[in-house]
Every structure is written in structure tokens, then in C-alpha cells.
Amino acid sequence: MGIIHINKVTYEYIRRDEENNVEGITTAVDGVSLAVEPGEFIAILGHNGSGKSTLAKHINAILYPSEGSVVVDGMDTKDEDALLKIRQTAGMVFQNPDNQIIGQIVEEDVGFGPENMGVPTKEIWERVEESLKAVGMYEYRSYSPNKLSGGQKQRVSIASVIAMHPKCIILDEPTAMLDPMGRREVIRAVRALNDVEKITMILITHYMEEVIYADRVFVMDKGKVAMSGTPKEIFSRVSELRELRLDVPQVTELAYELKRAGVPLPDGILTREELTEALKKIRMMGQ
């Protein structure tokens, strides 16, 4: 039984001019179907305007499909009575760290979700402590968010979602506004939560390096799922990715170019270690 079922979802933005007349309809998501199993780490890739963020907002019941349905842990997102339960089951982390922190100090922000859910005071404090510890931000609990770095702020945002005890977390380009250091921090926290706490992760991104740890990758283009598979499968299709205006990780690209130049390397090399191993093997064979 999967935790998230997206069935043939289509979402249309209706553009209106100043007199409220319909100017045109943009189909942001076009008949997408996918299912996510509990504990999976899913990555959704795509360049700007591919519909990946729009799709993500459907899982959290912020947007509702024009056609098709989204079912989260057995609840249809169109069912208004289940709204709060759905948002608690599938938490969401957004792109801009400044615009999603509500509290004036870190611990207040993490407590905001449980407060809304009506969790008793004592348990809120326990949840705040455990979630801040899970992302390694416990020492900063009494800081003002304005004094934290981008990566730290995003980790606080993740802690704020964890405090609601979700089964699934959707991360909508959480690293887009961060420096490389901050990006690494956030991805490390996401992977740890997926490994240790078995929280289902749906990571939306356009950084290839963040995708290699995912169990499955979906590549979106023009509102449709253009490719899907394990990172290895996806990244062995370098030319297809390029057509979709996506880069591959540097190491993968290097391996791809070497192979084209005649070095007998396997497809879909993702990490530096894999490449060195493969190259060593080739040299051994040569000798």
C-alpha cells in the first residue's frame, strides 16, 4: 500500500486580464501519475516551469487537481474534513527560508505546527526538542531566525515539519537559495531523516548532485513525467537529459565523455569513487 497516489493529475492555471476575462489557460501539470511507497526517497527533477513545484503543492493539499486525484495515506486531498490530517501527514518545506519561519525565535517556530494541531503544552516541548536534535539545531533553539545562515534556517524549517510527526515530507527546492555549504547541510539532514526515521522524502530540485541518493527519480518536462527510474538509469541517458535542458553531475558527464572517446566505462556512474574504481579496473585489465 503506497503512501501517496497521484492519479492522472492535471492542473490548469487560468490567466485573467484586468477585467477578469480569461486570457488563456496554462496547463502546469498534464496527466501525471505516480505512486510513492512508505520510506522511499523520491526526487523530482525538472527545469524551471516544468510543473514540478505545482505537482508538489498538490500532495500537501495547497492546490487541488483540475482533473484526476491525489490520495495521501488513504485520504483524498479534495476531502475538506481530512485537510488538516493530510497537511500533518505530508509536511512541506518551501524554497525561501525567510518566508516560512513564523516564530520570532527558533523553538517558537518549531512549536507552531504542534500548537495548530492542538498538542498539549508538555508534549510540544518534547517534540520541539526531539525535532531540533534530529536536524542538529538544538543549540540554536533560543536564537532569532534572523541570526542564522540560510542552511541553518532551512534545517529549522525541516525541524518545524518533523515536529508535526509527518509520514512524508515534501521539499520544494529547499536548496535553491543556499550556498554550496548550506546545500550540503540540508541534504545531509534529509538523508539522515530518511535513513533513521524512515520518513518518506519527496525532494524537488534542479541540482543533479542532490538526486544521486534517491531511490527513484522522476524527470518532469512541460507538465509531464518525461523519464523515471533509479538515478543510475536516469543518468546513463545523458543525451536525453540534455534535450530536457538538464545537466548531469560532473562525474557522470566526465564518464560519459570518456566513454564516447573510447574508454570502456559502464553507464550511469554517479560518484567520484565509482569512477575511480571503474578506471582502476580498466587499467588492471590493460596490464
Add this chain to the structure above:
Amino acid sequence: MLRDITIGQYYSADSVLHRLDPRTKLVGTLIYLVSLFLFATPLVYVPATLFLMIVIFSSKVPFGYMVKGLKPVLFLLLFTVLMNMIFVKGEVIATIWKIEITKEGLKQSLLMGARLILLILGSNVMTLTTTPTRLTNAMESVMRPLKLIRVPVHEIAMMMSIALRFIPILLDETDKIMKAQMARGADFESGNLVKKAKSLIPVLVPLFISAFRRANDLAMAMEARCYHGGEGRTQMKPLRYTGRDYAAYMILLLYLAGVIVTGKYSTEVLDWIGVR
């Protein structure tokens, strides 16, 4: 440059006053302010000043810091004093050019000045010893009865605390926009007041746009975290009265009684001391 502005003038220290429940301080300040207006006799300023002195002393906020709070209203203060001195009619004691200064006017202006100073210092004690968050919490709790007449108390408090959270962010943004425009030759420094104000329009427009965008994002983030108004909400830091607060309320009552007694029996008191 804009970053240095602090909003809410909290002075961090560890004193009895800092540890009081914010509701106690809010109600106490209100009572104090009202007590200043109860009687017109100058004698009530004796207990009022004494009380304030004791409170300021126990707050561990340096007195100089406290007095700094008077600066922004200095003009208003001088204006009130001068107006009272000039325009109150009565027994003339001095004439400067065409302006007559009367005994009653002098008395009145001194009284008004003292009242204003006590008023401002009194409310400063509260803002200096209470963090903005706790103050908004207290307001929400004190105003709760207004819910009966459909005042959206929780929403107002939430708006205030979000505004406080975003002030530094928006100041930062203003700074960025101004720098970006200065880099392209905008001039914010020269010219008269009107010209300076006009040069701020190109700063305000992008600032507003970005503020709306932020508001939109924030609303979405709040909804995503199950925010649905004040109903069924629990509090992480609920306000709780302790023995300290009951003691503070007792002291307040005593003070109020003292003021009423001195006010009501001012002539007798004056007779008793022998001044008159």
C-alpha cells in the same frame, strides 16, 4: 545602516520585573497611567513618583537608559509646558514682551510636564522589561473577553507578532534596494525634504511588491503547517500567574489606595503636614 534599528526596546536583565507575567505588567501599567489622571492635585505625584522610582530601581534597567526614552517626546513635552505657561489666565507674576506668565499657568505647566514624564517613564518600564513576543501574548490574553463582541483577538495578536518578525527582514530588503539603486546613480542624500521624500518612491514600490510576495509565501507556509485560526490551538508557552504576580497585584492595589487617599483628602493631608 538600517539594520541597527531595534524595534521594541527590550533591555535584557534578570530582575523581578523581567520575570513577572506580562499580563501583570500590562494591567499594572494601565492602572498606573489611569492613576495619574484621577486627581488634579499635585499631591498625588508624590506617591506616583515614589512608586515609579521603586519600580525602576527593581527593574535593574539603568536610569540613564530609562531617561533616553524621553528624547523622542521632548518636543511634545516642551510644547505642552510652554502652551500651559502662556495661555492659562490668572494672577500675573511676570511679563515678557506681550506674554503674561501667571501663577496658575506656571503651576499648571509644571503639573502637565510632570504628568507626561511619569506617563512615558511608566510605559517605558513595561516595554523595557518585556519581550515583544510576551507582550503580544499578554495582549491576546487580556483582550480575550472582547471575543464576545467578535473582535478577532487571536488574529490581531498573530498579525502583531508576524509584523515584529518581518520588520528586520524588510529593513534589510530596503537597505538592499537602496544600495542597488545607489549603484545605478540614485541620490537619496541631497535636496530638500520634498525631493528626498520623492526619491524614496522608487524604493517603496519594489519593497511593497516583495512584501506582498512574502506575505503570500508565508500564508502558504502557515497553511501547510495546519494553521487554521485560533480555534483548537494549544500554546507552547502558556501564561501562568505565580505567587510573584499576586504579590505584584497586591502592591498595585496598595499604591492605588494610596493615590486615592492622597487625592481625596489632599486638603487635610496638606493641613496635617502644615503646608498651606
